[in-house]
Amino acid sequence: MNLDSIFYPKSIAIIGASTEVGHVGNDIVKNLISQGYEGKIFPVNPKASELYNLKCYPYVLAIKEKVDLAIIVVPSSIVPTVLETVAKKKIRGVIIISAGFKEVGNIDLENQVKKICQKNNIALVGPNCLGIINPEIKMNASFANIMPPNGNIAFISQSGALCTAILDYAQKLDIGFSKFVSVGNKALLSEADLFEYLANDKKTKVVAMYVEELTNAPAIIAAAKKLTHGKNPKPIIAIKSGRTSDGAHASASHTGALAGNDSAYQGLFSQSGIIRAEMISELFEYLRIFTHNKLPKGDRVAIVTNAGGPGVLTTDEVILSGLKMAKISKETENKLRKVLPAYANFHNPIDVLGDAKADRYKAAIDILEKDKNVDSILVVLTPQSMTEFDLTAKAIISAKKKSSKPIVASFIGGKLVEKSVKTLRASGVSTFSFPEEAAKALDALTHFANIRKDKYNTKFNIKNTNKQAADKYFIEAKKRGQTIFPEADALPILRDYGFPLLHSEVAKTAAEAKNIAHKIGKSVVLKIVSQNILHKTDAGGVILNVSPDDAGTKFTEMIKNIKQKFPLAKIDGVLVMEMVKEKGVEMILGSVKDSGLGNTIMVGLGGTYVEIFKDVTFGLAPLTAYDAQKMINKLKSKKILDGARGQAVMDTQALIDCLGRLSQLLIDFPNIKELDINPLLVLPKGQGVKVLDARIVIE
Amino acid sequence: MNLDSIFYPKSIAIIGASTEVGHVGNDIVKNLISQGYEGKIFPVNPKASELYNLKCYPYVLAIKEKVDLAIIVVPSSIVPTVLETVAKKKIRGVIIISAGFKEVGNIDLENQVKKICQKNNIALVGPNCLGIINPEIKMNASFANIMPPNGNIAFISQSGALCTAILDYAQKLDIGFSKFVSVGNKALLSEADLFEYLANDKKTKVVAMYVEELTNAPAIIAAAKKLTHGKNPKPIIAIKSGRTSDGAHASASHTGALAGNDSAYQGLFSQSGIIRAEMISELFEYLRIFTHNKLPKGDRVAIVTNAGGPGVLTTDEVILSGLKMAKISKETENKLRKVLPAYANFHNPIDVLGDAKADRYKAAIDILEKDKNVDSILVVLTPQSMTEFDLTAKAIISAKKKSSKPIVASFIGGKLVEKSVKTLRASGVSTFSFPEEAAKALDALTHFANIRKDKYNTKFNIKNTNKQAADKYFIEAKKRGQTIFPEADALPILRDYGFPLLHSEVAKTAAEAKNIAHKIGKSVVLKIVSQNILHKTDAGGVILNVSPDDAGTKFTEMIKNIKQKFPLAKIDGVLVMEMVKEKGVEMILGSVKDSGLGNTIMVGLGGTYVEIFKDVTFGLAPLTAYDAQKMINKLKSKKILDGARGQAVMDTQALIDCLGRLSQLLIDFPNIKELDINPLLVLPKGQGVKVLDARIVIE
Numbered sequence A, B: 001m002n003l004d005s006i007f008y009p010k011s012i013a014i015i016g017a018s019t020e021v022g023h024v025g026n027d028i029v030k031n032l033i034s035q036g037y038e039g040k041i042f043p044v045n046p047k048a049s050e051l052y053n054l055k056c057y058p059y060v061l062a063i064k065e066k067v068d069l070a071i072i073v074v075p076s077s078i079v080p081t082v083l084e085t086v087a088k089k090k091i092r093g094v095i096i097i098s099a100g101f102k103e104v105g106n107i108d109l110e111n112q113v114k115k116i117c118q119k120n121n122i123a124l125v126g127p128n129c130l131g132i133i134n135p136e137i138k139m140n141a142s143f144a145n146i147m148p149p150n151g152n153i154a155f156i157s158q159s160g161a162l163c164t165a166i167l168d169y170a171q172k173l174d175i176g177f178s179k180f181v182s183v184g185n186k187a188l189l190s191e192a193d194l195f196e197y198l199a200n201d202k203k204t205k206v207v208a209m210y211v212e213e214l215t216n217a218p219a220i221i222a223a224a225k226k227l228t229h230g231k232n233p234k235p236i237i238a239i240k241s242g243r244t245s246d247g248a249h250a251s252a253s254h255t256g257a258l259a260g261n262d263s264a265y266q267g268l269f270s271q272s273g274i275i276r277a278e279m280i281s282e283l284f285e286y287l288r289i290f291t292h293n294k295l296p297k298g299d300r301v302a303i304v305t306n307a308g309g310p311g312v313l314t315t316d317e318v319i320l321s322g323l324k325m326a327k328i329s330k331e332t333e334n335k336l337r338k339v340l341p342a343y344a345n346f347h348n349p350i351d352v353l354g355d356a357k358a359d360r361y362k363a364a365i366d367i368l369e370k371d372k373n374v375d376s377i378l379v380v381l382t383p384q385s386m387t388e389f390d391l392t393a394k395a396i397i398s399a400k401k402k403s404s405k406p407i408v409a410s411f412i413g414g415k416l417v418e419k420s421v422k423t424l425r426a427s428g429v430s431t432f433s434f435p436e437e438a439a440k441a442l443d444a445l446t447h448f449a450n451i452r453k454d455k456y457n458t459k460f461n462i463k464n465t466n467k468q469a470a471d472k473y474f475i476e477a478k479k480r481g482q483t484i485f486p487e488a489d490a491l492p493i494l495r496d497y498g499f500p501l502l503h504s505e506v507a508k509t510a511a512e513a514k515n516i517a518h519k520i521g522k523s524v525v526l527k528i529v530s531q532n533i534l535h536k537t538d539a540g541g542v543i544l545n546v547s548p549d550d551a552g553t554k555f556t557e558m559i560k561n562i563k564q565k566f567p568l569a570k571i572d573g574v575l576v577m578e579m580v581k582e583k584g585v586e587m588i589l590g591s592v593k594d595s596g597l598g599n600t601i602m603v604g605l606g607g608t609y610v611e612i613f614k615d616v617t618f619g620l621a622p623l624t625a626y627d628a629q630k631m632i633n634k635l636k637s638k639k640i641l642d643g644a645r646g647q648a649v650m651d652t653q654a655l656i657d658c659l660g661r662l663s664q665l666l667i668d669f670p671n672i673k674e675l676d677i678n679p680l681l682v683l684p685k686g687q688g689v690k691v692l693d694a695r696i697v698i699e
Helices: A024-034 A076-088 A107-119 A160-173 A191-199 A217-228 A254-258 A261-272 A280-292 A308-321 A330-339 A358-369 A389-402 A415-426 A435-452 A467-480 A487-496 A510-520 A548-565 A625-633 A652-668 B024-034 B076-088 B107-119 B160-173 B191-199 B217-228 B254-258 B261-272 B280-292 B308-321 B330-339 B358-369 B389-402 B415-426 B435-451 B467-480 B487-496 B510-520 B548-565 B625-633 B652-668
Strands: A011-015 A040-044 A069-072 A093-096 A123-125 A131-134 A139-142 A150-157 A177-182 A206-211 A236-240 A300-305 A376-381 A407-411 A504-507 A524-529 A542-546 A573-578 A585-594 A598-605 A616-620 A672-682 A689-691 A694-698 B011-015 B040-044 B069-072 B093-096 B123-125 B131-134 B139-142 B150-157 B177-182 B206-211 B236-240 B300-305 B376-381 B407-411 B504-507 B524-529 B542-546 B573-578 B585-594 B598-605 B616-620 B672-682 B689-691 B694-698
Touching: A011 A024, A024 A040, A024 A139, A069 A076, A076 A093, A076 A107, A107 A123, A150 A160, A150 A191, A150 A280, A160 A177, A160 A280, A160 B308, A160 B415, A191 A206, A191 A217, A206 A280, A217 A236, A217 A261, A217 A435, A217 A616, A236 A261, A236 A280, A261 A598, A261 A616, A261 A625, A280 A435, A280 B435, A300 A308, A300 A358, A300 A435, A308 A376, A308 A435, A308 B160, A330 A358, A358 A376, A358 A389, A376 A389, A376 A435, A389 A407, A389 A415, A407 A415, A407 A435, A415 B160, A435 B280, A467 A487, A467 A652, A487 A504, A487 A524, A487 A573, A487 A694, A504 A510, A510 A524, A510 A548, A510 A573, A524 A548, A542 A548, A548 A573, A585 A652, A598 A625, A598 A652, A616 A625, A625 A652, A652 A672, A652 A689, B011 B024, B024 B040, B024 B139, B069 B076, B076 B093, B076 B107, B107 B123, B150 B160, B150 B191, B150 B280, B160 B177, B160 B280, B191 B206, B191 B217, B206 B280, B217 B236, B217 B261, B217 B616, B236 B261, B236 B280, B261 B598, B261 B616, B261 B625, B280 B435, B300 B308, B300 B358, B300 B435, B308 B376, B308 B435, B330 B358, B358 B376, B358 B389, B376 B389, B376 B435, B389 B407, B389 B415, B407 B415, B407 B435, B467 B487, B467 B652, B487 B504, B487 B524, B487 B573, B487 B694, B504 B510, B510 B524, B510 B548, B510 B573, B524 B548, B542 B548, B548 B573, B585 B652, B598 B625, B598 B652, B616 B625, B625 B652, B652 B672, B652 B689
Parallel strands: A011 A040, A011 A069, A069 A093, A093 A123, A150 A177, A150 A206, A206 A236, A300 A376, A376 A407, B011 B040, B011 B069, B069 B093, B093 B123, B150 B177, B150 B206, B206 B236, B300 B376, B376 B407
Antiparallel strands: A131 A139, A131 A177, A504 A573, A524 A542, A524 A573, A585 A598, A585 A672, A598 A616, A672 A689, A672 A694, B131 B139, B131 B177, B504 B573, B524 B542, B524 B573, B585 B598, B585 B672, B598 B616, B672 B689, B672 B694
């Protein structure tokens, strides 16, 4: 969708323009005029003839000239009527400022608005938003009365209130914007649509967003990739609220218990290459570094400091951020020895000593910049009696201008460093109050350079899935009204999708149990089959290591015990399953459906203590093979799969294959609400995996 | 030690006072005079007759009047000679600014200085320091030319360079100090001595420190408790550098591999009630909140906001910090409904809506302040068109003055909120740029209130330890030159300290093995005994579940295999050990000696994957029973001990008892360098624990 009618209109009609000062419909007209918009402005108000020296129109069709954008500020109930006239006038862009839609429960009204826009090919921002600002053409089409400087950051916010705070704060920091959008209820245009537009917007180099809720993960992932993996990479930095409010689902499955609402977002951001800022302050630090630096080639940082203590502190932060301290070359060291005093520290962090003037900083930075082992440089300065603040700042600025490596600074102090910090910022050197912030921001920059290397389109090659069979199975279950599929019912579905299962059959009688066990021909496990019993082990519904001869008596024993403990449970039999003798690692695969984003996928360390160690990662269907590998790489238990403490290397490839099968199953059946495969036993390399237990719930 | 001669001298001699502007010996005299010190100043310089209108003395004994404090700025080599004259002059306080001691390898020179001071009962700060500042009496006895405002924070810094940066930054934030000390090499006075002094210093309410290395953990813990648990609680906030530089010890023991240098400090801070700030910015945030607020009664926070988005963000931060969102009472809700508009949010976070003026904020804060379910209040403000910045600030100030609960604020924005933020700060309301910082600081404040409740003096009541026997055993080992004690050699020591062991004996022959196994009378474990084999299991030196009859043949088999694999290993026999059949939880107990702090103690989840999950906590000997319980409480695996997923509750009390025994062993034998008890099998409640394997290394 082309959004030029919204961001670059040549003429704007304000429908609901008010003559009353302080009202939103008045603020918008005032902001457009006073902040320098040079296009035509048409206030629409049937009760007034003039507003701020502009002619007022009684209705939109009374405007004879062409109108590109309509800003609607009328009460929500008449918005559909107004929109019909907007459509007639062939206006292509609309911003609805008015509230009173979905956010207060008026879902039908919002759908009506959406339909009119869709039918008439109108691009719609809002409703219930603050408006938009395009500093490039000095257009403030919002009721926030701040015009930010022209810059290269596009900001998308789901909170109007936060917009004003951000604009105010950014102004203080002299941070400029290319576009500023308050998206409101996102009836039509969502973040994904804006990503598509911004990918081709020459003025935008960085996209920042404040998010409360997103929908349609696949669309977001696809649109985000266009920004992050295009020819001109544009990072997306997001701050997401509600990290804790939802909490974990109240759920009987392990996956459900572990999957808070936020884990789906963690998965989404990781998969789509969106960088997450945990806090507002972090967001600004990231914006500072991204707007002024090229991407580093690697993660090796050199520190230049005039004080030992802060040098060590900075080293800590560099390493804790996930970056590496550069090991400078012998050649660099020799060069440094020629220009720095004998007591200086010639190993990273480079200490130019407390009496260093600008010349030492300059010499050290220039030498380090040429070292191939150095990917970026962090300059730390503390105020000492000999310190040359402004000259050091200038030395950094000139080094930065010549270099393609990120060079950032942290001048620690207050009044003494104030002026030089302003000089640095004005000349495009990212500057941070403390080295810890610089290190974090450098890490985000480096992280984005790595994201760019993602082989995100490495597709899965999944064979032997039988959608038709599973479909039939689900349809039959639907007929019975079945939505919960305990182990015995879940295994056939997994079989249809090619998951490696153990030999198992359900026995209804002791004799059947013995027969099946003999057919299996080795020790078996007996597991109770009942939709009413959730935790089989806790209920005494699992007996391990039963010899085929004992299977009958053990069957009778188990049934008797369970009937005693759970007299009301409906028992459908006992699952007789082959017993695995091979040693392996118990992992868990799972899925929970997120109301907004879709089907999440979880992988992690399984078994009984899965909820205690919480060593799990999340992704969203559909996964690529690359995504699956990345999810596993993030696990602590990856080391176990890789063969910790001299133990066998496990079949991680087979685990990845299962993630692909699970992803395919969820694409084919998005109505799967919860799914647990726990444990999934991963055997030594070449021996594959085995599903030991499973459970599925559909909507 | 009374340090009044240092902090409140009536007269100061500057030995090495220089007439050369820009030199340290000149700066100090200039700072003393120009920044308002009202006592007597005696510059000592044999080559000058006058300095800044003060008479110069050729040597210190030439001063006829009494001198309380000497500041020494002469070259390090003549410092001892100078100190002897200082002693003769009966000067009780000395600050040695001069460098050139331990920090450049001159350890003997530093020891000499230390001895002269000790012998003559001189309190010594330094050498190699910046000096000290006491704003109360306008004494700047340092070469940093900033005089901070008078305040209630005592700052102790191990880095001189950081001092100037901190002073400069604090000045910008209008943060005042009661004492400012650059401790340098700490030849005599250390942080512990300063804690003792500051505990009785009426001007000091908060102690902040920057630390690179500490020594003597017991002294620090004892002194810290005097500050934190005295009648007037004074929090200690520390920032510690070198969190990553040391890395984990290169070590063969699990404890060694897990115990980086920093873990000892984690243990120290936790045990002594010192609050750790991870970063400089955090330190300042903590200082802001501690200087202006009383301690909250609990951890329940109420948020008042004029915007939904920031309200949710703040809620996230409150919960992620470890605090709780207050559940406001029905009564409070009813009161709020009377004063706020119908669309407001009456549940925490309380949203007074975007058009709120100061009156709504005032009403909401006053009502919440009276709710018994609210322990502290966080006020969030974003700039909206109706917002009354200054009046809202005033409402908060007046509420804060009347209340004993912490009330803090975050006005998010830039220029629009600048003035009101200054007003808040000037009136003692802690104010933060973003709610996330406010939440973290509130958590630190609440954490300190909890520390105050620590029953830190709950002593262990350890019986049945036999120091004499262990002593004899170690002495004999020393005679043999033995420093490594593998399992078979370590178990007797643990037996002497009352650790519950399994029945075990070392067999030298197959026949002996069989005999011992029959004596044990049930299945046994065979384990190779060799100082050369570190990981017994990996080496094939462990056979589980051997019946007494098979013990002989399995013995022969193991010896043969090991000899093949490790032809050079000296094999001392095979340990035949009772096999435990009971199900329990495998934990690990351990210790590593830290060069500075002393003997650390570790507890955590044991077994093979201990280094993968790293679910361990650290403390320092001596532990109290309370410390031991606290260490266990921090473990994720605590949930397993408590009986996760319907499993048995384990004997945590027996585990705590073992921590006490370990602590006692380390107090009695501080030369124990490394110790691993892994696994320590914790059995169900009432059944105690069993040592399954152990290893000790002495210095």
